Amino acid sequence: MPALHDSLYCLLYTSKLALGQDASCVRDITAHSRANNERDGITGILVFDGACFAQWLEGPLPVLEGLLGRLRRDGRHAQLRVQHHAALEGSRLFPEWRMAYALRDGEDREIARFRSLYGRAAVSEFALLLKGVERETA
Numbered sequence: 001m002p003a004l005h006d007s008l009y010c011l012l013y014t015s016k017l018a019l020g021q022d023a024s025c026v027r028d029i030t031a032h033s034r035a036n037n038e039r040d041g042i043t044g045i046l047v048f049d050g051a052c053f054a055q056w057l058e059g060p061l062p063v064l065e066g067l068l069g070r071l072r073r074d075g076r077h078a079q080l081r082v083q084h085h086a087a088l089e090g091s092r093l094f095p096e097w098r099m100a101y102a103l104r105d106g107e108d109r110e111i112a113r114f115r116s117l118y119g120r121a122a123v124s125e126f127a128l129l130l131k132g133v134e135r136e137t138a
Contacts, residue, residue, distance in 0.1 A: 016077070
């Protein structure tokens with residue numbers, strides 16, 4: 001059995017774009033995330049609907065916990081909620097993506113609809129959110 005620090009975990013969180021922040025900051029977020037994630041062995045996808053973020057991350061537990069701490073202190077995010085955080089069952093869902101990025105039109109604020117869900121219910125809604133989105137990958 002692998003040691004705890006060798007095991008992969010997944011993290012799904014949602015947050016809102018902080019007041020005073022412009023949506024153009026998302027490009028900067030993805031650029032820095034890709035470099036940091038490659039360094040730290042993290043893969044995942046960030047979805048932004050113009051007002052809210054939803055992000056799925058995969059990697060070693062200590063690294064994800066460190067990243068979560070940085071996200072909580074990042075002034076571009078507000079009302080961060082961890083929707084799901086658990087050992088990853090099986091292999092990575094996004095093994096080739098240091099950070100894929102998907103922009104939703106935000107017309108009906110899709111992410112806000114599942115911010116009150118946790119665990120598998122949140123993961124299921126996130127999977128539905130990913131259907132049909134165009135992804136920018138790296």
